[in-house]
Amino acid sequence: MGAQPLRLDIALFTPRDVADSVAHAKSEAERLAGIAEAELRRQTAAEWAKFWRASAVELEDKELEQIWYRNQYFLACCVKPGKVAPGLFGNWSTGRIGTAWHGDYHMNYNTQQVWWGVFSSNHVEQHEPYTRLVENLMPMAEWNARVQFGLPGAYFPHTAYPVPSNVNPYPAPPWGYEICETPWTVQSLWWQYKYTLDEQYLRRVYPMLKAAADFLIAFLTKGEDGKYHVIPTVSPENWGATVDYRLNRDCIIDLALTEFLLDAMVEGSEALGVDAALRDKWREVRRNLAAYPTAEGPYGRVWLDIVNAPVEHVYNVPVPLSPVFPAERVGLGSPPELLEFARRTARPGRVEGGNDLVWQPLARARLGILDLEWFKGEVRYCLTPLGVANDRVRQTGGRYRDETNFDFMMRMGVWTENLSLPAVINECLMQSYDGVIRLFPNTANLGKARFRQLRAAGAFLVDASWDGKTVGGVTIKSEKGAAARIVNPWAPGRAQVILLSTGAAVRHTERGGVLEFATRSGATYAVKRATESPAA
Template sequence: MISPFLGRTPSQIVAYPVPPWAYQFAMTPWMVQSLWWHYLYTQDKQYLHRVYPLLRAAARFIAAYVTRNDDKKYHFSPTVSSENWGFTVDQHLNQDSILDLALTTFILNAVVEASVVLAVDERERLRWKDIWENLAPYPSASGPYGEVWIDIKNAPVGHIYNVPVTLAPVFPGEQVGIGLNIQYWDIAKRTARTISLEGGNDLVYQPLIRARLGMLDLEWFKQEVRYCRLPNGVANDRVRQSGGRYAQSLDFDYMMRMGFWCENFALPAVLNECMMQSYAGCIRVFPNTHNLGPARFENLRAVGAFLISSTYDGAQVTHLSLHSEKGKTAKLVSPWGGGGLRVIRGSDHGQVQVTLKGDVASFDTQANEIYLITSA
């Protein structure tokens, strides 16, 4: 870049995000992910009509970019792993980023479902479905404790990351979790247990992933928050581990004087995920209770346009109710173990028929109705 103000002197002023981060392909699906979330949690079809063109544009861009190799799988090449390797010789570390694969699976699945809801783009839908069903596998490698996910094909095991990008299939990809794609359960938990993180920007990211795997220790989480807390009570970032980008001689406190990392305003989301999860298609209350203690919540929003309220006494769930905004079918896993559920309609105290399939109970709801749920 030549600066018009400095003649032929190269300019040091560049746009943010700067290369090579700007070449991280996952930015495309990530930018529109929240549009689909909004629809999932509100079931607002009018809203979906408005945002569908953006979702479709992302899907079309993905379909135009991926290449199908001799293995009959769709691959991303070149691409960049966020904030790690940049561009490398012979693209050795520029193929099939795990974040690209996880978020592409999310968004193509979303666009396929959206096109069905809106009854549009049937022909393109087949192409999108073929891609997400035949994406390259998540990159992995054998480490000291077994197979783990890595951030991009050919990446070394044991790299010290600033964020838990190797766990992208759990979050933000939302492809792996409690009861979801359990074929990945072992490798997901092993990766979460063994990943090395330097403390650059993971105060929310890492605990949220652990909660979605049902393995977050709330005492450890509180210690992390206290370590990073500013005098005014908000939490920032402090260095936790050297050997990656940070040398042992670095001031561990340097980020605390740089302002505030806005991602950390999402700290309450970690607690929400401990108390209720629904992203996998069914509602689970208090799925992560390690050192949680007594807790309760009111009107946490769940997929399907439901508002959930529940109480946990430190040992078991003592109250569970569901407010249906749009009258969709509710699906939830009993917090009381294997038996069925008894569902009572609030308006007339009538009992609602419940269908049990495996550990998932489902029942039809009416719009603007509240349901009290107990063990059968």
């Protein structure tokens, strides 16, 4: 007989889970010990099979494909419905590993970035811990607004911990006064609704969206120019507090995310049939927000992170690109002059390498200018031996100096924020953030590719392929019966829509290169290149 392998059945609970966590953990460990190893393996295999059925990509470039699958796996190892949302370093904490900055939640991109790819990857369930995190932060956020500012609504903290709190234990000045963190914290709650059209979920999160909007409406100051200004504020980890608010006025990410939230409030309130009396105010403020700060740079006029900031500054994260992402104000569907303005801002790429591994390439993909060969090099530069991409210094002149240890962040642990790398690849394969599906919008050094069941805004699941020259194999499954809008990937008028269950042609319109057709909940449609121009 062979030696009996060592087996440890471990269960871990806290008083937040059950009142008597010790007794419950012991009982659960005993229950697990009674299950045969073969059955445990079967259950585990079944769970992973279910996970991988949700979506898939097949890329000719196997390095890109590996980035997609590896990070989907790592993220699934630390994000699970019903569990605590991961902090800066997720599950992986021991000694000096995973304990920098207390391993806490930082709400000026780190925490939000973890979930940037879950919707397009069709893993909506992974967002559940974040929804509960925001719910748990509400008492503290309302306290912040009421006590620190004397204002209504909710002002979300810069740092937080996975325990309920009615007060802010660590205000973290000056970074705690980054106004953008309030609309940013609630942004993905709106994304979940947009990508699922789940009205029950919207009813759950609407009060949090409204609380954030209430604070912003009260905080904004209407100037003599008739515009609403964000004064004072702090650019995300740039400049700090300055004399006479010289660098504390109208941060571009504050303005762009406020636009995002106010648009969401109008649409969300209409969907739920509530707060009709507030919509005119939301629209008026949205319409009259201050302009994004700009200046003339060596390559032309560009966005700045904040009024009076120098051009060509080396940023820790690409704050000047905020109107592109995360705020989704500018993209491939924008007027050509605005799109070129955004591209001109993006091209110099003056970011230091500390915190931009996902954000910068994602914004470039949204603009259709991401070179995936460059992207692979950036990821490769930051890889650990285990295949996790952390952060390494790339450029000095911002927060870092020549004497800075270039890999000081590599040893801190697993940076969960970078497990969202699949989002960058997804945005090269398909974009839909503005309600229009764009297939393979960024193909520079992509190679042949195909994907299955990527999720689009409007509650659609999409399949498509790219042979290096043309798009094919397009199917769209409608979960909620919304109207589908898709950029015609072929010549104008040379597309047809087929209902797969019957093979019948579906009536569609085409305006400005965008196909639009009605859908039925649960139905799947093929979009094909027509041999003859179909009747519209």
